[in-house]
Amino acid sequence: MKLVEPSRLAPALGAVFLLILAGGWLWPPIAGVFFVFILPIALSFTIVGAFVAMRRPENPVGWLMLAFGGVASLNGASNQYFTYGAITHPGSLPGTDFVISLAVHTWHPGFALFILAFFLFPDGTLPSPRWRIPAAATALLGTVGVVFGMLEFEFQRTWDPIAGRAMDPLFGGTLRTIGDVVFGFCVLALVAMFAVSAVGLVVRLRRTRGVEREQIKWVVSAIVLTVIALVSSLFVFGNGTLGALMLPSIPISMAVAVLRYRLFDIDRLIRRTLVYATVTAVLTGIYSVIVVGVGTVFETENSTSPALVAAATLVLATLFRPLRNRLQTIVDRHFNRRRFDATRTIETFAAQLRNEIDLDSLSATLVATVNETIEPAQASLWLRSPRDY
Template sequence: MLTDHRKAVAWLAWPLWALTVVLMALAVVFTVLYPLSRDAATTAVNFAVAILFVAAFQTMGALIASRRPGNSIGWVFCGMGLALVTAVFSGNYAQYALVVEPGALPWAETAAWVGNWIWLVALGPLGFFLLLFPDGRPPSPRWRIVAWLLAAALAGWFVSQALVPGPLLNSGYESVDNPYGVEALGGILRLAGTVSSVLLLVTVLASVFAIVFRFLRSEGDERRQIKWVAYAGAVVALVLVLQLTVLTALPETDLLVEILNLGLVVSLTGVPLAAGVAILKYRLYEIDTIINRTLVYGVLTALLALVYVGSVVLLQTLFRALTGGDSQLAVVASTLAIAALFNPLRRRIQTVVDRRFYRSKYDAVKTLESFSATLRDETDLDALSGELVTVVRETVQPARVSLWLRPPGSDARRET
């Protein structure tokens, strides 16, 4: 049960969510007001990226904060979502007031100034997430120094970017000077920004080590909670590798970059979603099944793609040497080969994955298969009873196992 104080704090989560929705709606208005000459596809992709990112963090943050107000992860997500939507709104406002209709709206330079520094305020707390997940506290008291240093790095970077004189380069307005810049402190502020950036990098790396440290000493539910987030992080890493591969192999265009960025953001939204599942413990125990299926079908897809491409190239080369031209038979034969290989290859990969990463499950399956063979051949009921007790003990590993048998017309018998 929540105390009155925690109920009052938890109530704050949804008004913050509503404020985020209002700011996003206003950002939509300014996006619609952009001139038609602006690249419509790029605008749509950029805005879809922003909405996905904001919705994932803010909604999951509100859910966690309202149900677990004592867990700081929910409030970290709420803060990130609010900062992200503020960045989108201020950027669109400044674009309209400085470029589309110069002078049409007040505080245009202030909006550009906010956009110059708030993006790091929005993304920087990911370090706190890694440090505090899943219970909202550092792994041990000695890790609190990392939290304080991370907070100091973010504060130092914010102050330096907010007050440093000169153009608002982070917002993309080289001709707009910082309206709140302090000329007399320019050198000190630039030095503070550099030091804060280095400190931020160090503390974020320390936060990564913190969650690894927590995982190595965890067990039970806590280990499964970390597995959920680790799975989401692995998906993000895979998308990053895919993004780099595509950009290396294909000609780079603005639309291609935007689409790849959209894919990256979609994968990033999995982080707050996975954290929400872990903290709220909804379907928590399915993570091992999800990881297992991902390993199996990921490897299966890669191998089948390799076989398909290799067989097409090989057969096309063979047909070209024999007939002097290409043939669709290569594609047909390769497709039939893939269809024939799918189930045998999937079973083989499943066996390898279970044997390597899920040894207990693999051993249990082998034990049951052996017992099934015994059932077909063994006719002695006493021997079967003893074998069944052994199988249950090896697969389920209970503290104690008993078997009661009641043959027709006789008293119950028991094997232990």
């Protein structure tokens, strides 16, 4: 029997997972958590994972991302099934208690797959033999957790209080008690394994050089960006919506790293993110001071009057370019010192070029500038004799 080629198996599995996700639309209304949380995760991990697995079938990172996308797709469809059959139209669908338990507890092995992808990133192998223990523990915790998770009920009720009121536990007595204890331990242990994998990425980022360092830098940057978005969203909006919407940046960054597509652009991307995020924060603060603060000081009846908004917009438009240039200089000085020094050297040479008239002095300065900025193995300047013209 001929096995299916990985280049065909990966997109086929991706299509199946997307069909499962689309099945959630069969049972309206679509819950808000489906759009905000499940849909971005399922789509990004399924599509990106299938693409990476198709292009690099020997690397398990792509397959792990694809499997995690499948778990998220199953979770989304199961949640919609339960909501329709137990809450919106009670009794209209069979097996809703089992389906919601499956939806809640499939996240556990999915989380284990996510952690294993970090352990094996970027080339599909563990950093060293000693990492076999946490990797094996993660796989074991994911398997044991989903089995005993189907026995427990307390976590389900805490995770989704609305569903908890509309469902009955699958088991009771001793089995349920054992499930509560074992599943609780597995959840805490997996969180610890995630911390270990994150620390491992940071340690490898500090120790590695060259291509692998750039690969890890992509993923670490995406994780930091997602965490910042999540924390900011919790404080500003009272929920994690923004953080959930940023989660697709993690599989995308992993794909860029594994496939090595424009790998060395990460430093420029980080610098631009720092600059524009800071500019946005500063301009937002200035706008708030003008619109809210000035309106309060002068006790205007409407602090958001069109004139005040227009004035604030004009101030922001005036400040944007000089503020961005100033912040770009600061960021380059601290995070791109070579470019900053090269720019200063070229500016100094340009000033000398305007004032210097001695050809020999200019030639020596030009060669010195090239050596300092481009750092070639050897630099020399040839000038044509005037009689050759």
